[in-house]
Amino acid sequence: MKKNVKKRVAVITGASSGIGLATAKMLKSHGVVVYGMAYNDFEAEFNYIKCDVTNVEQIESSMKEIFEKEGRIDYLVNCAGMGISGSVENSPNEKIKKIYDVNFFGTVNMCKAVLPYMRKNSFGHIVNISSVAGELPIPFQTFYSATKASIESFTAGLSMEVKPFGIKAVCVLPGDTKTGFTNAREKNEVDDASYGKRVSNSVGQMEHDEEHGMTPDSVAKVICKVLYKKNPKPINVVGFKYKFFIFLTHILPKKFVYKVLYDMYAKKNK
Ligand SMILES: NC(=O)c1ccc[n+]([C@@H]2O[C@H](COP(=O)([O-])OP(=O)(O)OC[C@H]3O[C@@H](n4cnc5c(N)ncnc54)[C@H](OP(=O)(O)O)[C@@H]3O)[C@@H](O)[C@H]2O)c1
Structure with missing residues (x-):
């Protein structure tokens, strides 16, 4: 942070673990x-509050x-999140509702709660954590991808609503990161009975990539950089590899992109 900057106050959700914890420590x-x-x-080692992001x-x-x-509340970083996996067909509705409650509505609840205070001071930076999986739909983690895509769309709409109040809202999209x-x-x-080994192979591949992924500190660095920026980009992808993938998916035909994702995460008899 630049020298001689006045006091800034940050609220970080998901601060007990992984990316949220690394961000909270770095900001402190x-x-x-x-x-x-x-x-x-x-x-x-910072002020902490036990709070369920689904409880308004x-x-x-x-x-x-x-x-x-x-x-004042100057910064909000929404890191609280969870994952579910399995086929759409076999995902229990309670689980689908739970992931939307935590990932999407948790983010919405937090944004709504800080906005009145940010407006009072005509200043606020909000960073919502989406995921590369929000841009690239991952089979057998379809609902996770859907919550993350919703966060991107929500954040873009919100950013335009609050711009005249001096408030910014942007997304950070981490790729695979080694966390809890x-x-x-x-x-x-109950998936493998109907889908063969496709579900466990797909989720196993994802788990392997996460366990060999980036450190939470490298994601926290990007989050802090984005928070301090006067004019941050709406979408901030973490890591060169993932930036390149997403760039390709924007220029290549969707049919080709989905074929590659199918081959990576959903192919039969893999
Ligand atoms: N790890 C990756 O590969 C990856 C990649 C892309 C995006 N992301 C996203 O990055 C964010 C942080 O994930 P992470 O990898 O750091 O995961 P993590 O280590 O599992 O941390 C998740 C955090 O969310 C909190 N949380 C979960 N449900 C909550 C609720 N209902 N109310 C309040 N807090 C709740 C947890 O608190 P408790 O410990 O108290 O349960 C924990 O602090 C998530 O949004 C995730 O989707 C992760």
């Missing part, structure tokens, strides 16, 4: 007053408390 080391939030209690009452009272204490996300992924129990 830059002199930002950090409030980290997570579903469970956790030991933190808890969120609103937490944001009120922060504003009353600090007089892989172990926490909730898998369908």
Whole structure:
């Protein structure tokens, strides 16, 4: 952060683990007053609040408390998220609703709760964490991809609504990152009977890529850079490899792109 900048206050969701934790620590080391939030209690070297992002009452009272204490909320980074995997056909509706509740509505709830405070100070930067999987739909993680694509569309619309108030909203899209996300992924129990080994092969490939993926610190660096920018890009992909993939998918025919994704993640008898 530049020298002589006034006090900045950040709220980070998903701050107990992975990308959220790395971001909270990095912002704190830059002199930002950090409030980290997570579903469970956790030991933190920054201010922390136990708060479920699906619980609007808890969120609103937490944001009120922060504003009353600090007089401002400048940054919001929405990292709280989860994954589910399995075929569309065999995904229980409760699980589909849960992933939308946490990933999409959790992000919406947090944005709605901070906006009144950001408007009061005519300043605010919001970073919503989508994913490369929001741009490239991943079979057998279809609902995860759908929540992340929804976040991108939501953030783009929001950014235009709040621009006159001095508030910015953008997305950061990490690729595979080594975090607790892989172990926490909730898998369908009954898939392989109807889909052969396609589901477990596909999810196994994804797990392998995540376990050999980027560090959460490398994603946090991009998030911090984006937060401090006066004019950040709407979509910020992390990592050269993923930037290149997404660039290709924008210039190549969709039919070809889906064929490649099919071969990578859904092919029969793989
Ligand atoms: N890892 C990857 O490869 C990857 C790639 C692209 C995008 N992303 C995205 O990056 C974000 C961070 O993921 P990560 O990899 O850092 O995962 P992670 O290590 O599993 O961390 C997830 C965080 O979300 C919190 N959380 C989950 N449900 C919550 C709820 N209902 N209310 C409040 N907090 C909740 C968890 O809190 P508790 O610990 O208390 O449950 C935890 O702090 C997610 O949005 C994910 O989709 C990850």
